[in-house]
Each structure stands twice: as structure tokens, then as C-alpha cells.
Amino acid sequence: MQQVNLGMIGGGTVGSGVFHALQLNGGLLASRIGVEVRVRKVAVKAFDEPRPYEIPKSSMTTDWQAVVSDPQVDVIAELAGGTAIARTMVLAALKLGKPVVTANKALLSACGEELFAAAREHGTNLYYEASVCGGIPIIKSLREGFVGNRITRLYGIVNGTCNYILTRMKLEGADFEAVLKDAQAQGYAEAEPSLDVDGHDAMHKIGILASLAHGFWVNPKDIYVEGIRSVTQTDIQFANQLGYTIKLLGIIKRDEGQGTKAGARRSSPARVQVSVYPTLVPNGHVLASVNHVFNAVFVRGDIVGDTLFYGRGAGKDATASAVLSDLADAALDLKFGTKHRVPPFVQHERDGAVVPIGDVVSRYFVRLNVMDKPGVLAKISAIFGEAAIGISSVIQPEGHQGATVPLILMLHDAPNGAVTRALKKISGLAVVKGAPVMIRVENFA
Ligand code: NDP
Ligand code: HSE
Secondary structure, eight states, X not given: OEEEEEEEEOOSHHHHHHHHHHHHHHHHHHHHHSEEEEEEEEEOSOTTSOOSSOOOGGGEESOHHHHHHOTTOOEEEEOSOOSHHHHHHHHHHHHTTOOEEEOOHHHHHHHXXXXXXXXXXXXXXXXXXXXXXTTOOHHHIIIIITTTOOEEEEEEEOOHHHHHHHHHHHHHOOOHHHHHHHHHHTTOSOSSTHHHHTSHHHHHHXXXXXXXXXXXXXXXXXXXXXXXXXXXXXXXXXXXXXXXXXXXXXXXXXXXXXXXXXXXXXXXXXXXXEEEEEEEEETTSGGGGOOTTEEEEEEEETTTEEEEEEEEOSSHHHHHHHHHHHHHHHHHHHHHTOTTSSOSOOOOOTTOXXXXXXXXXXXXXXXXXXXXXXXXXXXXXHHHHHTTOOEEEEEOOTTOOSSEEEEEEEEEEEEHHHHHHHHXXXXXXXXXXXXXXXXXXXXOO
């Protein structure tokens, strides 16, 4: 049987998961693809760090450069994380013509175009299934399974840590910080957990998916991002009373008209909403019941219709499963000499653009803290009325004590810019206390 030697950089959560998975299922993989993937060396920072799965000291080194340049190493897996050093590692391997498998979405978001170009230039490939949604094969699905579809909608719960936190806050009334600590202990969170809770990790992933789906490389600066730090127990409970669950949702929506009218979609450049923010999801929608560390991606293609992917979005084993799938592809490409059988990314939509968030139209949940006296609602609705923003319902729960009471408004479809401006005016009213809360509502149309 043919053999491919693997050099790994990183033996932490994902790296040790891959090492373990190859021990467990390496034989099965070999019998399926006809190539044995053998770990030659694992580079780490320090031998004595605790690891979720043990890696024998004899398999470890602290010299990643020696791993990359080892002539016996055929494939590199970059599972170290970060952007600066990881970019150096990946480029070093690609320049030697060695295929690289990475789980590093932050790196791809920041330097994807450069790395894909380097892979092309040096006649090799870059594989990144594990970078988005852990064990869900969403990269392969978009790139290969849906190659004949124009993707009109993609909604994703793509960050396991945030979904874990929001689920436990809703179901157990758990405290944000305590659940975040637990997510870290489980190996779900990034080394820098603000990447998770501030929405940046989801932004990295949604940018990768949007680029693949629409054929132009989405600049991370164009993606509107809000994390989950400002989501409170109060809003989770009010949303629930109204029939909604709050999820951190990545949204990729092609402008209306372009996905449905055959003539228009052939001629006009893609205008796509690409954003990440906490969203009210109707409890009846399947994404509302995706809980804990699970991720889910809803994809609508113009030919296939609606599809749904579900699975563990983080953690050592789920992510290792995706890395193994990429290692199999790399091994097969080496075996058959098909280096660019599936290029990592193909630009086919040169004039595509991201719609600025101010122009994005959605519905809204707004919570205000207002003085409990007559005329308050009239003042607020006058401001919304002047901005042509319709109110679909108003709730003022009874039984609140004190000088101020919560006022919850559900707004009809309106552009984000108009709603933001109206809320700024409303927060200046003497009868409104504190900053308004605004959470977008998705109807999945
Ligand atoms: P960890 O921090 O658990 O592991 C990182 C590993 O890289 C450690 O083994 C560390 O060594 C090693 N390392 C770091 N810098 C160097 C260096 N300069 N030279 C050699 N080794 C180095 O991170 P994760 O495994 O969680 O994440 C790895 C990557 O996978 C990241 O890009 C992450 O975003 C991504 N990812 C993570 C998922 C998860 O669920 N955790 C899921 C999907 C993707 P040492 O052990 O000695 O500290
Ligand atoms: N920190 C990431 C998450 C890991 O929680 O989803 C998986 O990419």
C-alpha cells in the first residue's frame, strides 16, 4: 500500500484529536483510499503541556521548521492557530510544494487569497474543511455537492461556543461567564475566547462560506459583526415569550431578484448580505432547536432548494473528523498526481460586492426602558412613524415596580440604517432611560 507521511504542527485540542483519530481509524481510512497516512512528527511548543489525548514524546518536536522541511514529510497539517506564525508555517510548506491541511479560519479570513495563490504558484493545494463548523462537511458540500447551484440563502449557527452559551442561558438561566469557562474547559473556545463571544470567529467562517458560495473573496472588513456579550437573560426570556429563540446567526443573502430571475442572475453582479449578529429565530424554525455545541447550516440553492447540515461545530473529535477527510483528499491527490483536482477557491464573480449593513432590510425586536407615565408610547411611535418604520406589536408587561418599565416593540421590515437613526433619537427622549436594545428578527424568506 502507498504511504503518505504527515507532519503536524500543533498537538493541542485539534492536533491531539487528529493523532488519536488516526490511531483509531487510520487502518479504515487506508483501506478506503488505498493510501496509508502515517504521522511522522508533531510539532508543539512544549512537551509537557497537558493534552486531551496523549502523544508519545518520541513523536513530538518543538521545531516546526524541521517538520516542514523534513524531506520524508509529504503533507503538513497546520493545527497551531493564530495568524502571524501560522501564515509563516503554511507559506513555508506551500513553497516546498507540500500540500497543507488547516483548521485555521482566522488565518484563511486574513490571508486566504494570498495562501491560495501561493498554493497555485507552487503547484500544490490547501485544504480547509475543518476551518468551518467542526465536523460538518460544509466546505465540500458548497464547493462540490452544490457546484451546479447558485446559492441564494445561507443561514448558519457556526460558532459552537456562542451556541453553547446561549443555549445554557436560555434552558438553565445560566450565567454567561460561568458557561464560557465551561466551554473553554471542554476545548470549544478559541485560545482567545473574545474571538468567539465577540462574533469574530463566526465572521471568519461566514466570510469563507460567502466567498465559496458567491465566487468573490469577501473582505472581512465588509462583514457586519455583533457578538453575544450584550445578549441578556431579560431579552432571552422576552424573546421566548414572543415565540423566538436568540441565536448568533451568520447570514449570507443574495439580493432579491438575482437569485430568482434567470436573465438578471446571469448579467448582474452579486450583491450579497454577509453578516453575523444575534438574531431572533422563530421557535418553529429548525435552527431554533440547534442547541449546545452543535452547529447547523441551512443552504438554499436555486436548483436543489432547501438543505440543512447539522453536527458538532467544535471540539477535538468532530474537528479531527474534518481534518481526516482533508488528509484523505490530500493523500489521493498525491497518489494520482491530481494537485488541483478541486482548487481551494475559484474566483468566478469578479464584480461581486457585500451590501452595507445600513441598506440591509430586516425586522426587529426593540426593548426600551421607559418612564411609566402617559404619552410615552406616542412619543416613541411618532419617531418611528417619521422614519416610515412600522410597529407590528407593542408589549408592556404588567406587574413591574418602580419608576421605569420595559417596553418591547416588534418592528416591520425596515433598513438597518433607518432603524439605527430612529433609535438614536428615541434614546435622546427624556422618558427613555438607558440604551435601547435592538435585535434583528429573521423570517427566512
Ligand atoms: P490549542 O491551543 O489546543 O493547540 C494549539 C497547538 O499548537 C498546541 O499543541 C501548541 O503547542 C501548538 N503550537 C502553537 N504554537 C506553536 C509553535 N510556534 N510551534 C509549534 N507548536 C505550536 O488549539 P486548538 O487545537 O483548539 O486549535 C488549533 C486550530 O484549530 C486553531 O486554528 C483553531 O481556530 C482551529 N479549530 C479549533 C477547534 C476547536 O474546537 N478547538 C475547531 C475547529 C478549528 P503546546 O501544546 O505545546 O502548547
Ligand atoms: N471556537 C470555535 C467554536 C471552534 O466555538 O465554534 C470551532 O471552530
